[in-house]
Amino acid sequence: VLNLHRQIPLTWVCLAKLMPHLGEQKRTAVSLFRKLTTTSNGEGLEELPLIGSKKHVQELKCRADLVHCLPEKQRLSVDGGPLTLEKVVCSLLHMGFSDAHINELLSIQPHASPQQLLDVISEFILLGVNPEPVYVALKKSPQLLKMPVGQIKKRSSYLRKLGLGEGKLKRVLHSCPEIFTMRQRDIDDVIQVLKEKCLFTMQQVTEILHRCPNVLQGNPSELEYKFQYAYFRMGIKHVDIVRTEFLKYSLTKIKQRHIYLERLGRYQTPDKKGQTQIANPLLKDILRVPEAEFLAKTACSSAEEFVVFKKLLAREEEEEPESSTSTEEEEEEEGEEEELC
Amino acid sequence: MAAPIVRSVRELMRLVDFALVPRRHRHKKKWAATEPKFPATQLALQNFDMTYSVQFEDLWPSIRVSLLSEQKYGALVNNFADWDCVSARLEQLNAKDFVSEAISHWELEAQSGHSAAPSPAYSPNLRCFTFARGDVSRFPPSRLGSLGVMDYYLMDAASLLPVLALGLHPGDTVLDLCAAPGGKTLALLQTLCCGNLAANDLSTSRTGRLQKVLQSYVPQDIREKNQVRVTSWDGRKWGELEGDTYDRVLVDVPCTTDRHSLYEEENNIFQRSRKKERQMLPMLQVQLLAAGLLATRPGGHVVYSTCSLSHLQNEYVVQGTIELLANQYSIRVQVEDLSHFRKLFMDTFCFFQSCQVGELVLPNLMANFGPMYFCKLHRLT
Numbered sequence: 001v002l003n004l005h006r007q008i009p010l011t012w013v014c015l016a017k018l019m020p021h022l023g024e025q026k027r028t029a030v031s032l033f034r035k036l037t038t039t040s041n042g043e044g045l046e047e048l049p050l051i052g053s054k055k056h057v058q059e060l061k062c063r064a065d066l067v068h069c070l071p072e073k074q075r076l077s078v079d080g081g082p083l084t085l086e087k088v089v090c091s092l093l094h095m096g097f098s099d100a101h102i103n104e105l106l107s108i109q110p111h112a113s114p115q116q117l118l119d120v121i122s123e124f125i126l127l128g129v130n131p132e133p134v135y136v137a138l139k140k141s142p143q144l145l146k147m148p149v150g151q152i153k154k155r156s157s158y159l160r161k162l163g164l165g166e167g168k169l170k171r172v173l174h175s176c177p178e179i180f181t182m183r184q185r186d187i188d189d190v191i192q193v194l195k196e197k198c199l200f201t202m203q204q205v206t207e208i209l210h211r212c213p214n215v216l217q218g219n220p221s222e223l224e225y226k227f228q229y230a231y232f233r234m235g236i237k238h239v240d241i242v243r244t245e246f247l248k249y250s251l252t253k254i255k256q257r258h259i260y261l262e263r264l265g266r267y268q269t270p271d272k273k274g275q276t277q278i279a280n281p282l283l284k285d286i287l288r289v290p291e292a293e294f295l296a297k298t299a300c301s302s303a304e305e306f307v308v309f310k311k312l313l314a315r316e317e318e319e320e321p322e323s324s325t326s327t328e329e330e331e332e333e334e335g336e337e338e339e340l341c
Numbered sequence: 342m343a344a345p346i347v348r349s350v351r352e353l354m355r356l357v358d359f360a361l362v363p364r365r366h367r368h369k370k371k372w373a374a375t376e377p378k379f380p381a382t383q384l385a386l387q388n389f390d391m392t393y394s395v396q397f398e399d400l401w402p403s404i405r406v407s408l409l410s411e412q413k414y415g416a417l418v419n420n421f422a423d424w425d426c427v428s429a430r431l432e433q434l435n436a437k438d439f440v441s442e443a444i445s446h447w448e449l450e451a452q453s454g455h456s457a458a459p460s461p462a463y464s465p466n467l468r469c470f471t472f473a474r475g476d477v478s479r480f481p482p483s484r485l486g487s488l489g490v491m492d493y494y495l496m497d498a499a500s501l502l503p504v505l506a507l508g509l510h511p512g513d514t515v516l517d518l519c520a521a522p523g524g525k526t527l528a529l530l531q532t533l534c535c536g537n538l539a540a541n542d543l544s545t546s547r548t549g550r551l552q553k554v555l556q557s558y559v560p561q562d563i564r565e566k567n568q569v570r571v572t573s574w575d576g577r578k579w580g581e582l583e584g585d586t587y588d589r590v591l592v593d594v595p596c597t598t599d600r601h602s603l604y605e606e607e608n609n610i611f612q613r614s615r616k617k618e619r620q621m622l623p624m625l626q627v628q629l630l631a632a633g634l635l636a637t638r639p640g641g642h643v644v645y646s647t648c649s650l651s652h653l654q655n656e657y658v659v660q661g662t663i664e665l666l667a668n669q670y671s672i673r674v675q676v677e678d679l680s681h682f683r684k685l686f687m688d689t690f691c692f693f694q695s696c697q698v699g700e701l702v703l704p705n706l707m708a709n710f711g712p713m714y715f716c717k718l719h720r721l722t
C-alpha cells in the first residue's frame with residue numbers, strides 16, 4: 001500500500017479529505033456535487049461532519065487499489081497527467097460513484113481523457129440523473145463518452161425544454177441513452193409524428209418520451225402505424241395510449257397478443273360509441289404481463305397453441321406485407337374523411 | 342395537416358373493417374358506398390359465436406381461433422401414380438402417413454395385449470401424409486408424375502375420415518351422393534375397392550370440376566374399369582331412382598361450411614339473401630341422408646358427413662332421419678359406434694368427446710383440421 005501511495009501521492013491527499021463523509025456520500029451525491037460546484041473544493045468539504053475511523057481506512061485502501069488497477073498508460077499518459085486522473089477520481093467519488101464503477105467507467109474508453117469523462121458525467125448529474133443510472137447508461141452506450149461536451153449541453157437544454165428535465169431524464173437515459181447521440185433531425189421526426197400525425201398534445205408527447213423513450217429509436221412511420229393500430233384497430237384513446245405506455249411495446253408483440261385474443265373471441269374493437277359486446281381485458285393484462293401470465297389469465301389458452309399461432313401470424317404478415325408504409329391501390333378515394341378524435 | 346389525417350382515416354377504415362377477418366382472406370375490393378355494412382363472413386362469425394359458445398362452452402375460444410387461422414392440409418397419395426416414390430418424397434419433407442401410423446400403433450398395442458378392441462373396419466389402401474402436431478409446414482403443390490397423373494391431392498386430412506369410416510370392401514358398389522368437387526370421390530377410388538362408383542352432384546358446374554379432378558388423377562382405363570359414372574341429379578330423388586342398390590353410400594351434404602364461411606364473401610351462405618336457404622339446410626340434409634339410406638341395400642352402410650360444427654346439421658339430422666325411415670318406410674337403421682375409430686386417429690386429430698352419435702373433428706391450432714362430422718349408419722332392413 002505504501003508503495004502505491006508513493007506512486008500517486010496526490011490520491012492520499014485527495015482521499016484523506018474525503019474520508020469524513022465517505023459513508024454518506026452515496027445518498028448525498030447530488031446535493032454534494034452542487035455544493036462542490038458552488039464552493040471551492042476544500043472549503044466545502046471541511047464543513048461536513050466527521051465520522052469514525054477504522055472503516056474509512058479500509059475504504060481508503062480500496063480506493064488506492066482502485067486507482068492502482070488502472071492501466072499504466074492511462075495513469076500516466078493522459079493529457080493532464082496523473083494529476084487530472086486523481087482529480088477526476090476524486091470528483092467521481094464526490095458525486096457518489098462506487099469504486100468499482102469508477103474503475104469501470106475509466107476503462108470504457110481507455111483512450112478518452114478522464115477530463116472528458118468527468119465533463120460528460122457532470123452534465124448528466126446536473127440533469128438530475130443519479131450516479132447509478134449514469135453508470136449504466138455509459139456502459140450501455142460508450143459512444144456517449146466521445147460526445148463533445150458542448151453538444152451534450154445543447155441536447156440537455158433541448159430535452160429540458162421538452163419537459164424532460166429533473167427526475168424524468170433518468171428513465172430516458174436508462175432505456176435510450178442514444179437520446180444524446182442521435183441526430184437532432186431524428187428526434188424531431190419522432191416528435192413531429194407524435195404531434196402532427198398522431199395528434200398527441202405536447203404534454204402527452206413529453207409523457208410518451210418519458211415513459212416510452214424507446215420510441216425515439218424506432219422508425220417514425222412504424223411509430224405512426226403503431227399508434228393507428230392502437231387507436232383504430234384496438235380502439236384505445238390517446239390518454240390511454242400514454243397512460244398504458246402502449247407505444248413502448250413492439251408491434252409484433254402487440255399484434256400477437258391482440259389478434260390472438262381477438263380470434264379467441266376475447267377482444268373486440270369498440271364501435272363508434274366506444275362500446276363492445278364483451279368486456280375487453282385491461283391493457284395491462286394484455287401487454288404488461290409476462291407471456292405465461294397472459295396465457296393463463298387473459299387468453300385462457302395453452303402455451304403450445306400460442307406458439308403455433310405466432311408462427312401462423314408471422315406467415316400471414318409476411319405473405320401480405322403491411323400496407324401502412326406502402327401506398328396501395330385504394331389511394332384515390334379522398335371523400336371518406338372523418339375527424340380523428 | 343389534412344393529408345396525414347386523411348391517410349389515418351383511410352388506415353382506420355382498413356383496420357376496422359378487417360378487424361375480424363385474417364388479412365390473407367380479405368375480400369379485396371375498393372371502398373364504396375355499396376360495400377355491405379355487414380359482410381357475410383362477419384355475420385357467420387356472429388352466428389357461430391352465438392350458437393357454438395353454447396354448444397361447446399369452454400372449448401369454443403380455441404375452436405374459434407383455429408377456424409380463423411390457417412388450416413392444415415393432408416396429402417392424399419395417388420395410388421395410380423408412382424406412389425412409392427411419392428411417399429418417399431413426402432417422407433423427406435418430414436410428413437407422415439397418418440393412416441399407417443395409426444394402424445401400426447394400434448397393432449403394437451394389440452400385440453402387447455393393451456387393447457382388446459377388435460380391429461377397426463376401415464377402407465384399405467389410403468395413404469395420407471400430414472405434418473406432426475404443431476408443425477405448420479406446407480406441402481408444395483402437387484405435380485404431374487411420370488405415369489401421366491398428378492402425384493398427390495391436397496385436402497383437409499379430416500375429409501379422409503368419412504371415407505375411411507365407410508369401410509369399403511373389394512368389389513363394392515358405391516354411391517357418392519354429393520360428390521363435387523371430388524376430394525372424397527377420389528379417396529373412394531384410391532381404396533381400389535370400387536367395383537362400381539356413382540358420383541353425383543346437383544350442380545353441373547361443380548360436376549365439371551369433379552370430372553377434371555378425376556381426369557388428372559385417375560388413368561382413363563381405371564375410370565372405365567371402375568365404371569365411374571358422374572351424374573348431376575337431385576340427390577333427394579335417389580331412393581326412387583335406385584333403391585336398395587348400393588353396398589356403400591357416402592352422403593357428404595351441403596352445409597354451412599363453417600371454415601369457408603369465415604373466409605369467403607362470395608356465395609357465402611350467411612349472406613342476408615340466403616337466410617331462407619340456410620334455415621332449410623337441416624331439412625335438405627335429412628332428405629339427402631334419407632335418400633342415401635334408401636339407395637343402400639339392406640345390410641349396407643352409409644356415412645353421413647358435414648364440415649360444420651352445428652349439432653342441428655349433424656346429430657339432429659342423423660337422429661331425425663333414422664326416425665323418419667322407421668316411421669315412413671319401416672326401415673331400421675342403426676348408428677355404428679365409431680369410438681374405436683376416434684381412438685385410432687386421436688394423435689392426428691382433435692375429436693369432440695361428447696357427440697351422442699357420430700364423431701366430430703374440432704379445429705385446434707395444434708392440428709388445424711376440420712371441422713368434420715361423420716356418422717356411420719347400418720341399414721338393417
Ligand SMILES: C[S@@+](CC[C@H](N)C(=O)[O-])C[C@H]1O[C@@H](n2cnc3c(N)ncnc32)[C@H](O)[C@@H]1O
Nearest residue numbers: 519520521522523524525543544575576593595
Ligand atoms: C360439401 S359439398 C361435397 C364435397 C365433396 N363430397 C368433396 O369431398 O369434394 C356438398 C355438395 O352437395 C351438392 N348438392 C347440393 N344440393 C344437392 C342435391 N339436392 N343433390 C345432390 N347434390 C347436392 C352441392 O353442389 C355441393 O357440391
